[in-house]
Amino acid sequence: MYSIFYPKKKTIFKLFLFSFFQLSVLLSQVSYSSSLISNFATSKNNFNYFENYYDLNLLYNNWNLWIEMEYSNPPALGYGRSGMRNMRLEYSGNKANLKIGDLYEFWGNGLVLNSLDDKSIDFNNGIKGIYLNIPYAFLEMDFLIGKQAINRSSNRIPGFNERIHNYRSDFNILGNRLKLNLDNIDISLHYLSAKQNDRTVDDSLSVFDHEIIGLNLNYFSNYFGFLFELVSKDNNGNGLFSDINIYLSDFLFTDFTTFGIGYKNYFFSNRSPSNRWDIVDDKSGYIPFQQMPTVFMAHNSILISRLTHVIDYNDEVGYNAYIKMNMLRNSTIMLSYSLLSRNSEWKMNENFEWFSESNGSSNITRLFLPTKDAFFNPAEEIYLEIDGYDNKDIFYYKLAFSKMNSVVDIFENQWLMNDKNNLYRSSFSYELKDAISVPLSLLIKLTERNSINIAFEYQKLKKGFKTLSSNTNNSQFFSNFTKDFQFNRYIGIGFSSSPKWSINLGIDYTDTEERIVLEKDRFSNKIEDLLSPIFDPSLTWINFESSYNLNQNYRLSISYGSKRGGVYCSNGICRYIQPFENGFNFEVIALF
Amino acid sequence: MFSIKFLFLSFAVTLSFSQNIDKNIILNPLMGKKIKLENYLSNGPVLINFWATWCAPCIKEMPYLDQFEKKYKDRGFSVLAVSVDNQKSLSQVRSFIKTKKFSFDIFLDPNMQIFKKLNGNLMPTNVLIDKSGKVVWRHYGYLPGDEMKMEEQILNVLNILP
Numbered sequence: 001m002y003s004i005f006y007p008k009k010k011t012i013f014k015l016f017l018f019s020f021f022q023l024s025v026l027l028s029q030v031s032y033s034s035s036l037i038s039n040f041a042t043s044k045n046n047f048n049y050f051e052n053y054y055d056l057n058l059l060y061n062n063w064n065l066w067i068e069m070e071y072s073n074p075p076a077l078g079y080g081r082s083g084m085r086n087m088r089l090e091y092s093g094n095k096a097n098l099k100i101g102d103l104y105e106f107w108g109n110g111l112v113l114n115s116l117d118d119k120s121i122d123f124n125n126g127i128k129g130i131y132l133n134i135p136y137a138f139l140e141m142d143f144l145i146g147k148q149a150i151n152r153s154s155n156r157i158p159g160f161n162e163r164i165h166n167y168r169s170d171f172n173i174l175g176n177r178l179k180l181n182l183d184n185i186d187i188s189l190h191y192l193s194a195k196q197n198d199r200t201v202d203d204s205l206s207v208f209d210h211e212i213i214g215l216n217l218n219y220f221s222n223y224f225g226f227l228f229e230l231v232s233k234d235n236n237g238n239g240l241f242s243d244i245n246i247y248l249s250d251f252l253f254t255d256f257t258t259f260g261i262g263y264k265n266y267f268f269s270n271r272s273p274s275n276r277w278d279i280v281d282d283k284s285g286y287i288p289f290q291q292m293p294t295v296f297m298a299h300n301s302i303l304i305s306r307l308t309h310v311i312d313y314n315d316e317v318g319y320n321a322y323i324k325m326n327m328l329r330n331s332t333i334m335l336s337y338s339l340l341s342r343n344s345e346w347k348m349n350e351n352f353e354w355f356s357e358s359n360g361s362s363n364i365t366r367l368f369l370p371t372k373d374a375f376f377n378p379a380e381e382i383y384l385e386i387d388g389y390d391n392k393d394i395f396y397y398k399l400a401f402s403k404m405n406s407v408v409d410i411f412e413n414q415w416l417m418n419d420k421n422n423l424y425r426s427s428f429s430y431e432l433k434d435a436i437s438v439p440l441s442l443l444i445k446l447t448e449r450n451s452i453n454i455a456f457e458y459q460k461l462k463k464g465f466k467t468l469s470s471n472t473n474n475s476q477f478f479s480n481f482t483k484d485f486q487f488n489r490y491i492g493i494g495f496s497s498s499p500k501w502s503i504n505l506g507i508d509y510t511d512t513e514e515r516i517v518l519e520k521d522r523f524s525n526k527i528e529d530l531l532s533p534i535f536d537p538s539l540t541w542i543n544f545e546s547s548y549n550l551n552q553n554y555r556l557s558i559s560y561g562s563k564r565g566g567v568y569c570s571n572g573i574c575r576y577i578q579p580f581e582n583g584f585n586f587e588v589i590a591l592f
Numbered sequence: 593m594f595s596i597k598f599l600f601l602s603f604a605v606t607l608s609f610s611q612n613i614d615k616n617i618i619l620n621p622l623m624g625k626k627i628k629l630e631n632y633l634s635n636g637p638v639l640i641n642f643w644a645t646w647c648a649p650c651i652k653e654m655p656y657l658d659q660f661e662k663k664y665k666d667r668g669f670s671v672l673a674v675s676v677d678n679q680k681s682l683s684q685v686r687s688f689i690k691t692k693k694f695s696f697d698i699f700l701d702p703n704m705q706i707f708k709k710l711n712g713n714l715m716p717t718n719v720l721i722d723k724s725g726k727v728v729w730r731h732y733g734y735l736p737g738d739e740m741k742m743e744e745q746i747l748n749v750l751n752i753l754p
Contacts, residue, residue: 031612033727035711057709059614066708092616092628104703110679116703138625181625220623225686243683247690258687291679298681300646324691330655332691389655396652396736443652449737498737552730555714589713591730 031059034592041076043562043583044523049076053085064090066101077122077163077577078151086117086126099131103146107177108216109241111231112190114291115148122165125150125289127173138182144175144192150288156201156280162578167280169198171287184221190214190231194287201280208283210234212290223247237268237285237314241293256326261319264295265343267366269314272346272354273410276312285314295320296338297383301400301439302490302508303459306566309379309406315342318370318379331388341370341378348414374430374466375413379406396443405434412467427468434462439490453504455492460485463514481512501548507531508564509540525561525582541579553591560584615725617706619672619699622686629672633723636668637749639742642707642717644677645684649734650716656739658694660746667750668723671696676715678702718742722749 034056042048054069068086075081088101104126107113117124129146151165159166172195179188196208214231225245232238243262251257269285271278286292295318299305318340325333343366346356372378387398412429439457446452463486464479479485488510496502505527524537527544535542543561550556565579615630632638641657643650654673661671673696675685682702689698701707710719713732720729720742729745731738747753 031614033613033711035713037713055708055711057614057711059612062616064614064616064709068708092614092618097618104705106679106702109682110702114679114702116678135626140626184623186623218623220686227683245687245690247687256691256693258691260683260687262683293683294680296680298646298684300648322687324687326691326693330692387651393655398648441648443736445736447737448740451736496735496737498735499731499741502735547733549732555732589732591711 033057036588036590036592038588038590039076039585040587041580041583041585043580045521045579045581045583047076047578047580047583049074051075062092064092066090074163075119075122077119079164095134097133097135101128103127103129103131103144105131105144107142107175107190108188108214109227109229109293110291111216111229111239111241112192112212112214113144113175113289115289116291122151125291127289129173138180140177140179140181142175142177142179144173144177146173147171148173148194148289152279152288154278154280156278162576167198169196169279169288171196171289173289184219186216186218188216190216192289194289196283196287199280206283210287212287231290233268233286234284239266239268239286239290239292240264241295243293251325254325254327258324259322260324261321262293262295263319264293265317265366265368266292266313267315267317267343270344270356271314272356273413274354276314296340296379297336297381299402301402301437301457302455303457303488304400304402304404304437304439307404307433307435307437307459307461309340309404310408311340312342312377315344316340317343317367328388328391331386334383334385336381336383338381338383339370339372339378340380341367341373341376343367343376345373345375346410346413348412350414350416352412352414374407374432375410375428377407377410380404394445396441398439398441400437400439402437402439403435404437405432407432411465425468429465429467431465432463436460449498451496451498453492453494453496455490457488457490459488461488462486480514483512486513487511499549501546503544503546506543506545506561507535507540508542509535511539513539523562523582527561528582555589557587558585612725613719613721613727614709617709619674619706620701622698622700629721630725632670632672633721633725635670636723637670637728637746638721639669639671639746640710640719640721641671641673642676642701642710642712642715643673644675644715645681645688646677647715652736653716653734653739654692654694656742658696660743661696664746664750667752669746669750672699673697674699674701674706676701676704676707720745720749 037053039051051072056067058065066088067084070081070085073080086102088099091098104115104117105113115125115127117126125148127146127148129144132143134141148171150169152167153160153165154167157167175192177188177190179186192212194210196210198206200206212231212233214229217228219226227243229241241264245258245260248257275282292313294311296309320336320338322334322336327333344356346354348354370378372380381402381404383402385400389396408431410430412427414427415423416426418424437459442454444452464477466475466477468475491507492504494502494504522538527542528537528540531542541562541564543559543563545559547555547557562582563580565577615633617629618626619629620626657671675698677685679702685698716734718731719727722728728749
């Protein structure tokens with residue numbers, strides 16, 4: 001044993017020992033923290049995945065190293081990967097801050113630059129490069145240079161898949177920001193240039209240059225708040241975002257009231273309904289690191305969040321007006337109204353070819369306010385919410401009402417000339433969505449540590465096609481469902497015992513499905529079979545979930561059952577997530 | 593003999609690692625100049641709470657954070673509520689906090705960079721840091737009653753006997 005460890009030459013041993021001490025001294029000044037998330041799922045409909053993400057942060061004086069490792073085979077969404085996902089070295093000093101590696105930056109309100117890694121929709125527009133920030137008195141200067149490879153999905157090219165992106169674009173990026181920080185006001189100027197390299201639908205190489213210049217202004221006081229951002233892209237597209245808040249203490253019968261209005265007017269590309277979402281052949285328009293405010297309510301209700309309005313960053317005008325009132329102790333009432341639409345109407349000629357006022361160029365008359373006209377793809381929502389604790393903190397409630405309607409897609413809008421040489425709309429066809437939702441959430445504390453959660457959500461949904469035929473001259477509605485309306489309900493019942501464990505049973509059921517979905521096979525699970533006398537297993541998704549905190553460093557979660565799929569949106573980007581049928585999901589989170 | 597030395601040194605090296613936090617972490621407030629975490633730590637312990645306007649458990653937890661900050665502020669304790677709202681809901685953060693009348697300081701982390709640095713994985717995530725910059729307690733999620741454990745930890749770090 002001794003002979004194995006003890007080197008024959010003492011000098012080598014001393015050198016080894018000295019190196020070891022050096023390393024010890026060095027490491028004694030290094031702090032670290034790391035975490036591991038492991039997620040395994042298997043289901044009857046082959047939505048199987050095994051994801052592992054390990055994050056390590058090392059800190060040495062003013063230096064910080066962040067490494068994210070990934071082993072996924074396959075991940076829930078995207079390409080499988082074994083190895084390093086992200087790495088960044090940072091230096092934070094009084095005179096400068098430097099970042100080298102994978103950069104995720106947010107300038108202003110995101111109209112020029114907003115890079116993020118959102119695993120829930122497999123969207124990563126992080127930049128591999130160098131970022132330098134120099135603060136000097138009330139000024140800040142930022143310099144950015146790097147490369148970016150973004151994967152997205154397009155059904156215009158082969159290999160379209162619900163889980164894996166099939167189109168890659170490479171960007172070379174250069175950016176600068178100059179920011180002035182005063183007491184209540186921030187002003188910044190942003191500049192970003194990007195060279196885009198990718199391929200067109202016929203597989204030929206495409207190179208496109210983008211240039212964005214932006215001005216951002218923020219002002220806040222105790223009574224008033226104001227956000228404003230204006231950007232110009234490639235000298236022909238532009239975007240504007242603004243948000244104004246007024247704060248009133250003891251207003252009428254309230255403790256505190258906020259009046260607010262958010263406004264946006266984005267116009268980066270004028271596209272016909274048939275190439276509205278084309279990223280392969282049309283490179284004009286916004287670029288993927290412009291992730292801008294949507295000016296539409298973000299919801300955490302299960303049923304409302306499924307009613308997604310896909311934001312058109314290229315061409316959309318809209319506002320969101322709201323009042324938030326603090327009534328009793330921690331009880332708040334919110335009333336919100338949102339309306340969005342496109343800036344122009346696209347029509348079809350006698351040959352069923354799309355045309356707009358400007359034939360696709362950006363020189364059109366833009367709307368100042370959105371319209372409810374169906375041919376402008378409007379989306380509208382009225383939302384009312386009340387939430388709060390009772391006086392003894394043993395009861396929390398949240399009740400909301402949402403009425404949302406939108407025109408999803410326009411397929412036909414033909415205008416012809418009549419005998420008197422006047423244009424008239426001869427036929428049209430578009431898909432609409434109209435819903436009323438009422439989510440209710442209750443929390444009741446039984447003892448200091450034990451509580452029950454109850455959730456009930458109700459939704460009446462109308463979805464289908466509205467058409468006008470020149471033959472009959474009558475508009476008709478064709479429902480996507482086997483009935484005129486779909487009634488969705490969600491029931492959640494949970495129990496928790498702080499700080500250790502919680503269980504939850506979620507029952508998501510409906511009375512009809514979309515015709516195309518009905519053809520798909522369902523795999524009912526044991527709980528669904530057990531409750532089949534009450535809930536039709538072919539239209540019900542039941543899931544049982546349990547979480548256990550071993551201690552502050554380890555958390556385990558296990559779930560069994562089914563989860564309904566659908567379009568899932570995050571950061572204004574939407575993606576279809578397939579259902580999870582009759583399976584297990586096991587998750588471990590560990591901190592080291 | 594060497595193996596004993598080796599084991600001892602390995603143990604010493606392992607012990608020398610600590611979960612200290614980067615005091616130079618730059619926080620981006622809702623308004624005004626960026627501020628370093630050490631500015632707060634120089635006054636006393638800090639509880640960093642990661643939250644979002646769309647996170648229902650975070651909203652249920654926040655009144656307690658407000659209570660704790662008001663209660664222990666005189667002893668140098670601060671709550672830093674770091675919102676991870678992205679551009680979709682970012683403009684709602686200030687109106688939410690103002691309407692709820694919370695008094696703790698609010699910061700923005702729309703790309704979850706500070707969240708990642710502090711090994712945040714779930715919402716809400718709470719990280720309690722003592723004056724020296726050492727992480728003394730972490731907690732993921734919020735179950736009703738967790739606020740009692742949180743207050744216990746705050747009292748410990750402030751050296752107050754319950």
